[in-house]
Amino acid sequence: MHQTSRPRTESSVSVIGAGIAGAWHALLFAQAGHDVTLHERSDASLVLSTSHWAGGMLAPYCESEVAEPIISRLGLRALDLWRRELPDTPFNGSLVVAHPRDRSDFERFARLTEGHRRLDAAGLKALEPSLEGRFREGLFFAREGHVEPRRVLPKLHERIIAAGGTIMFNSDVSADDVDGLVIDCRGLAARDDQPELRGVKGELILIETDEVTLSRPVRLIHPRFPLYVIPRGDGRFMLGATSIESEDNGVSVRSALELLGAAYAVHPAFAEARIVEFGSGLRPAYPDNLPRIAVNNGHIAVNGLYRHGFLLAPALAELTLSYVERGVIDNEVMQCA
Numbered sequence: 001m002h003q004t005s006r007p008r009t010e011s012s013v014s015v016i017g018a019g020i021a022g023a024w025h026a027l028l029f030a031q032a033g034h035d036v037t038l039h040e041r042s043d044a045s046l047v048l049s050t051s052h053w054a055g056g057m058l059a060p061y062c063e064s065e066v067a068e069p070i071i072s073r074l075g076l077r078a079l080d081l082w083r084r085e086l087p088d089t090p091f092n093g094s095l096v097v098a099h100p101r102d103r104s105d106f107e108r109f110a111r112l113t114e115g116h117r118r119l120d121a122a123g124l125k126a127l128e129p130s131l132e133g134r135f136r137e138g139l140f141f142a143r144e145g146h147v148e149p150r151r152v153l154p155k156l157h158e159r160i161i162a163a164g165g166t167i168m169f170n171s172d173v174s175a176d177d178v179d180g181l182v183i184d185c186r187g188l189a190a191r192d193d194q195p196e197l198r199g200v201k202g203e204l205i206l207i208e209t210d211e212v213t214l215s216r217p218v219r220l221i222h223p224r225f226p227l228y229v230i231p232r233g234d235g236r237f238m239l240g241a242t243s244i245e246s247e248d249n250g251v252s253v254r255s256a257l258e259l260l261g262a263a264y265a266v267h268p269a270f271a272e273a274r275i276v277e278f279g280s281g282l283r284p285a286y287p288d289n290l291p292r293i294a295v296n297n298g299h300i301a302v303n304g305l306y307r308h309g310f311l312l313a314p315a316l317a318e319l320t321l322s323y324v325e326r327g328v329i330d331n332e333v334m335q336c337a
């Protein structure tokens with residue numbers, strides 16, 4: 001980190017895109033006293049945003065199995081910001097389990113991650129009684145949390161308004177149409193001026209059953225595809241998620257079979273669940289799969305949140321605000337023209 005000699009001081013701020021990146025930027029800037037307008041091209045349901053389809057896991061420890069250290073650094077900071085802004089966010093941890101045949105992958109996961117404690121079968125049963133007899137051991141990441149995107153985005157939008165910001169839905173704008181400092185959080189739609197962005201497809205299935213109760217996300221280690229089951233309340237569970245280098249936005253039969261088969265492997269009672277929804281979203285990613293805050297005069301583009309948008313958005317918004325108010329540059333994330 002270093003500080004530039006000429007920090008910016010615009011107070012009128014236009015944020016484009018009300019997904020998770022835009023929502024957190026609008027919130028922190030409004031709370032800091034800026035005159036914020038958040039523009040979103042779709043209506044408040046946000047079905048056009050990747051954020052609508054996300055799992056919402058806040059899992060910096062589990063993600064460190066595959067992600068660069070910067071994801072954990074920003075993710076750990078973001079956990080504090082989630083706690084500060086939305087204190088009712090569930091921080092009751094996440095659980096990683098594997099069947100005995102996948103033991104070596106389970107041990108590898110344990111080696112590559114920290115912040116966990118091993119549970120035996122009795123410990124698993126105490127934490128998630130529905131999993132009794134299903135697995136011999138698990139890893140409990142007690143400090144992780146999760147949010148439900150479709151509930152938390154409206155909450156963040158309410159808080160933006162409470163902090164004095166304005167939100168304009170059905171407002172499809174370009175940087176030239178809006179006033180003051182522009183913070184571009186358009187996700188994959190920003191490809192018109194950032195051609196290196198690509199979409200990485202993630203498919204999910206929402207199911208419903210009252211035969212299984214879970215209190216926290218459960219990840220199943222699997223040699224071909226990692227699966228997670230996230231409780232959504234009212235007997236609903238999200239099964240996710242594939243990660244496919246494709247921008248097709250459908251759900252393939254193969255993915256559906258794999259997701260449902262893996263859910264069955266977590267608990268056979270999921271076989272009787274009702275399917276509520278199939279869906280997919282395109283994760284906006286740069287070639288290195290790392291997030292970026294690109295600064296160019298009065299235009300700041302925040303993008304490439306890839307598979308970590310909910311985990312990272314608060315910390316990225318805080319970095320953007322520090323830059324605008326005090327000229328602080330985080331060299332790992334920021335690019336200044």
Ligand SMILES: Cc1cc2nc3c(=O)[nH]c(=O)nc-3n(C[C@H](O)[C@H](O)[C@H](O)COP(=O)(O)OP(=O)(O)OC[C@H]3O[C@@H](n4cnc5c(N)ncnc54)[C@H](O)[C@@H]3O)c2cc1C
Pocket residue numbers: 016017018019020021022039040041042046048049050051052053054055056057058171172173174185186187188189190201202203204240241242280281282283284302303304305306307308309310311312
């Ligand atoms: C299946 C799946 C599971 C995932 N699970 C997780 C998870 O568990 N944890 C996690 O941290 N991340 C997860 N992710 C990743 C996360 O969803 C993304 O990183 C994140 O949603 C990206 O957010 P964003 O705000 O950059 O983009 P988006 O959510 O796409 O938001 C961009 C917004 O900009 C709007 N927009 C575009 N152009 C304009 C314009 N011209 N004018 C106005 N508005 C415009 C769009 O309508 C959209 O609402 C998952 C993703 C998928 C697909």
